[in-house]
Amino acid sequence: MLFSPSEAANTGAGFWSSEDGWSQFDSASEFDEVVRHRIPFPKSARRDAGWVLVGSILHMALARDFSKLDAASKFDQLADRYADKVITGRSHLFDALEIQGVREDHQPGNPWGSCIEVNNEDPQVYSVYAHQIHNGEFGGVECIGDFAQHAAAVTFAAELRAAYGWPVHDYVPETSRTPRKECWLAGGLGYPSPFTHAAIAARI
Template identity: 40%
Template structure:
């Protein structure tokens, strides 16, 4: 995981602890603001708050993954403080990660208003207004316990409780939060009698286990 620093390249940076946790849990609830820690007494160096969609790479365990700008299919949204022009280069520093564009925009407005900066929102309109809840018939949700081993040598155990319309959906949500996909599942027979299914998933030799709560 990265520590909060001053300047990052806008297209590649390490994932923060809060963002990694949110991707495994409930991504839409990510609301990690750290602008004041980054900006500090250096506000005069910056001129703009930039909003970008961000996607997490799939090349390693979530604790080691990097974020890249992606305004096509982002996992979450980030705000960046952009440095004033210096010679021929301009850098940025991430100042917050958010589960929705609305949260990112709200923070950008607050920071821009506080420091008198501009806002450069680079997120396309199609990603700014997701369907309103209730606009489509709602599906009943149940709570499932989803777990898997990941990381180097499958040494990291992840377990989350996920509300979903089915076991298949819970497994897919869990895998997607890590940038992965699932393969068709099979019914398992645990000793306690609860219904359990397991699924293969891309990039991992182990399986994702989904159990009824």
């Protein structure tokens, strides 16, 4: 979908609809990759329109702030679990679970529309990672779930702990376990610096 922070800040209608122009989140059009490379960016108040991948962390954060769905429906949709894809047949490669806060910030100049970083002090959503055994060949973590609520990430990690016996390390401080309301135009036209995420390729 196409998102403009300046249009959203002005009226809340910062999401592009092919039929109605700048609209509310729940009316936004979704475009496939072929169209995404062909469609021109629509005019926006500060020329800050950019792509947001549906189902991404940034998409979750925008849905939480702008969707008009009732809370139960919204948070049920704002959860992405893919442990089976990562762990099945590979459980011997992992020895622990981690819960981390994550941010994905809007960057109109980025071809993908945004970039991702672990941020436990100011998270938008919460991710669960499987920690890889380090033996000279393996190491690091693999993301296995993203959640709009910290409690949902904790529940998911507990389910995996029961299944595999791995300890859970929660790196999110208590003060950051409820995401703040985003200020999508914080600092005027300034945007946070770019970042990376181990599992972004799986979501594109």
